[in-house]
Amino acid sequence: EAAVTQSPRNKVAVTGGKVTLSCNQTNNHNNMYWYRQDTGHGLRLIHYSYGAGSTEKGDIPDGYKASRPSQENFSLILELATPSQTSVYFCASGAAGGRYAEQFFGPGTRLTVL
Amino acid sequence: QQKVQQSPESLIVPEGGMASLNCTFSDRNSQYFWWYRQHSGEGPKALMSIFSNGDKKEGRFTAHLNKASLYVSLHIKDSQPSDSALYFCAGMPNYNVLYFGSGTKLTVEP
Numbered sequence: 743e744a745a746v747t748q749s750p751r752n753k754v755a756v757t758g759g760k761v762t763l764s765c766n767q768t769n770n771h772n773n774m775y776w777y778r779q780d781t782g783h784g785l786r787l788i789h790y791s792y793g794a795g796s797t798e799k800g801d802i803p804d805g806y807k808a809s810r811p812s813q814e815n816f817s818l819i820l821e822l823a824t825p826s827q828t829s830v831y832f833c834a835s836g837a838a839g840g841r842y843a844e845q846f847f848g849p850g851t852r853l854t855v856l
Numbered sequence: 857q858q859k860v861q862q863s864p865e866s867l868i869v870p871e872g873g874m875a876s877l878n879c880t881f882s883d884r885n886s887q888y889f890w891w892y893r894q895h896s897g898e899g900p901k902a903l904m905s906i907f908s909n910g911d912k913k914e915g916r917f918t919a920h921l922n923k924a925s926l927y928v929s930l931h932i933k934d935s936q937p938s939d940s941a942l943y944f945c946a947g948m949p950n951y952n953v954l955y956f957g958s959g960t961k962l963t964v965e966p
Contacts, residue, residue: 746899773952784862784944784958785900792952800953832899839951841888841907847899 745769746848748833754854761820763851765833773836774816775845776800776808778829785832791816823855859883862945862957869935870965877960879945881926886947889921889928890954894942903930903943935964 745768755761767774772793777785787800789808797808805827807819820827830852834845859882869875881889888907892900906912906919906928920929928945940963946954 777956782958784860785956787953787955790953834899836952839948839953841905843888843948843952843954844890844902844905845954847901849897849899 746833746835746846748831748848748851750851751849752852754856755820755823756856757824759823759855761823761827761853761855763818763820763831763833763853765816765818765848766814767816767833767835767846768814769835769837769846770813771835771837771846772813773838773843773845774810775834775836776806776816776818777832777834778802779832779850780829788818788831823853825855827853828855829853860945860947860955860957862960864960865958866961866963868963868965871935871937873935873964875930875932875935875939875962875964877930877932877943877945877962879928879947879957881928881947881949881955883947883949883955884926885949886926888948889919890946891917891919891928891930892944892946892956894944894959896941900942900944932962935962937964937966940964 775790776788791810833848836845891903894900945957
């Protein structure tokens with residue numbers, strides 16, 4: 743089965759601080775995604791990547807940067823964290839799109855910004 | 857931006873009962889649809905996909921798709937307490953991007 747891991751699993755940050763969330767996948771999938779999950783909003787796409795070196799903006803990219811240094815790793819960076827970024831963040835990986843585009847999710851990172 | 861209307865927000869069914877979940881999508885480019893399930897404390901996991909009009913049955917789960925109205929539904933027969941979870945529909949208007957509904961919290965009471 744596909745394997746996506748995230749670190750840290752829990753993070754408490756201060757307003758204005760820098761936060762980096764990391765994701766690793768061992769599925770050799772080209773595509774990787776970062777979502778946030780908030781009650782009432784479901785899963786909202788922040789950034790995604792088609793492969794090493796590429797990042798694309800999703801629906802809610804403001805306040806977030808992404809980095810894809812390799813096929814396996816995809817990071818989400820909050821340069822200046824704000825309390826509104828308190829949420830649960832999920833990373834996912836997936837093969838090429840269309841009918842083969844099932845996404846495999848990691849266990850999530852709970853971020854609290856005080 | 858794809859809009860996804862998912863209903864109901866929450867649903868309580870007795871053990872052995874039928875649960876029905878619904879979604880409507882706004883983007884007519886959507887061709888592929890999924891249902892995902894998320895148990896508490898875990899990441900979402902794909903439950904089943906549906907790409908053609910009509911019904912698709914996998915065990916106790918039946919998905920229905922009407923492409924003309926961009927409507928998908930999920931029916932869970934003989935619901936079990938282990939089915940209690942958050943369920944999301946998802947559609948693909950872009951070759952590589954999924955848009956998710958806001959979720960239905962299903963509780964199956966013993």
